[in-house]
Amino acid sequence: MNPLGPLYRAIEWMPIAAQDAVVLLVLLLPALVVGGLVIFGYRPFSLVRAMLWRFRWTNLLFIGLIAVSVGIGVGLIAQERGLRQGTARAADPFDLIVAAPGSEITMLFAAVYLQPSDVPLLSGDTYQSIATAENVSLAAPIAFGDSYNAYPIVGSTPQFVTHMSPALVEGAMFRGHADAVIGSGVDLTIGATFTPAHGVGDAVEHDAHAQFKYTVVGRMQPTGSPWDRSIVVPVEAVWEVHGLANGHAPERADQLGPPFDPDYFPGTPAVLVSAEQLYANYALRAQFQTAETMAFFPGAVLASLHGLMGDVRQVMSVMAVITQVLVTTGVLVGLVILMRLFARRLALLRALGAPSRFVFSVVWSYAATLIFIGAVAGVGVGFLAAAIISRVVTAQTDILVNATLSWPEFHLVAGFISLTVLLALVPAFIALSRPVITDLRS
Amino acid sequence: MTLGLTINALAVTAASGRMLLDVPKLHLAPGSCLGVRGPSGAGKSTFLFSLAGLIENASGAVTWGETNLLQMPAGARAAFRRRSVGMVFQDFLLFEELSASANAALSGAYSDPAHQKAIESKAEEVLTRLGISHGARTVDSFSGGERQRVAIARALASDPAVILADEPTASLDRKTADALIDDLLALVRDTGKTLVAVSHDPAVYTRMDRVIEIVDGRIATDEAAR
């Protein structure tokens, strides 16, 4: 459990930012108290500066080690949160998905993140009952399976396009069966034509639909989801390309979008449902939890996935701290060795009559300075790492991830500083236990 | 303030059991200057360190004024050195990255603020008196003679009653050595400090009030200087 829970409960009357600032302070408190007690009454810093300067390259290396370990740790933790936020944002437009019974997660990946998979279809009658249910404001078929140049082609309705992108950044909505609206990240221009390939990824058959050509007529706004790399076409066209009925009776064959005619409806893997009022979604989900259909909230499935990963997150934080502490321990061992090089100076101080606590404060301040500079530089490295990993993840998944460091990471770094400056007391004690005369004569 | 020294049955034995120092009795009047000579390895530095309470396994009594150093815990001995002893070491032992002024005023870093001011001004005063006019420069660029002056200024900065100097003129040329020892003696005598100076250099110990010779850890001769 979170050991900071009771603290947060005690200060929950404060504004959020103030709470976080208080927690930061509390986490830094051990370091501040120890520092205050160790240094109180003395001015060790000119000596510390001299010692830092004397072995500047070694010190820089120590600082670099601490900075990189702290930076990568907090960068990864920030990344995990960024990924959760990114996946949640990508799922935002998908209020309720109705599909044939099966795996919700498979359907989530297929419909929301456009990861290809073979799923059973919903029939025209089923679609009809969804579309005509009370309170349904949008029931858009989502028919995937074709692609062009690795861009998935999804058949749906003009209403769906408007739902994803209330305004188009370029061009207009499709009016004919051969029109296409592209996602913001698709490398095609308005007016460009292309032939769809059957299948997605490695399984594509390029010539299956060779006789058919789509024309790009519009471009959607960026959504920060894989839909930015999708090509949305009328679902009627997808059916026609596959030699099926186009969803409408022959006398209305030119129609685009709903209502569809159940007798001429070849089936759709999924239907995006949006209710007139938010609360009505719950009733609709219950209503379509039947033998022929499953209904789920992508947001809720995602939340339970994230919940599963909550433990992973905790483990990750602990591992990050352990790694950082290990690296710092290594650095402190290095310091103990370095102290042998300073032994003569420390012996001099003691021979001159400097109080033990002063010599202690010099050694501790020296170590604490390295730790503090390393940790602060680590925050910088963390920002950089988070930005770089975000770019890579965004490029790889098309899910816009904007990870950046925030309070949890600052808290982690504060806890790290407190823990390690306490560890830094050890080299200071070791330095005091050295024999004065032996070191003086060395 | 000025302190005299009384030694009673001072003995230092190495871990091996070897006798390093054996001084049954010695008395030194407050404000006097004692030269210590003797062959290398005789125990002169050990003697000096004993007077500062720096030798852990010394037995007997080393009493400065009323204070018997050997009966006090390490912390109290350090406090005594801080207050009453200025030390000059055989090879300067300066912080190379600090300025001459900062080196000379080193003890200010661990004294109370009121004292710190006094130490800083005294350090400047002594540096000036010893002819170091470039106190702001870091000492890594200083010559041997200049370093030794900074080390002497450091010993005098806290205005101690006792100065313990180990080979203060070692590795200096004749002229520099003479000038330095004259300056040191003038500074010490001006304020009635008690000085114990170890040296191989006759020019040093002939300027003292009294000279002892240590051979194999024992006082072999003890005489007033000419």
Ligand SMILES: Nc1ncnc2c1ncn2[C@@H]1O[C@H](COP(=O)(O)OP(=O)(O)OP(=O)(O)O)[C@@H](O)[C@H]1O
């Ligand atoms: N901790 C110790 N254990 C054993 N022997 C020691 C120890 N400290 C010093 N000695 C020995 O004691 C003797 C006296 O050493 P000391 O440094 O006092 O000589 P010194 O008279 O100052 O010589 P120098 O003129 O060369 O400086 C030396 O033989 C030295 O090796």
Ligand SMILES: [Mg+2]
């Ligand atoms: Mg010696």
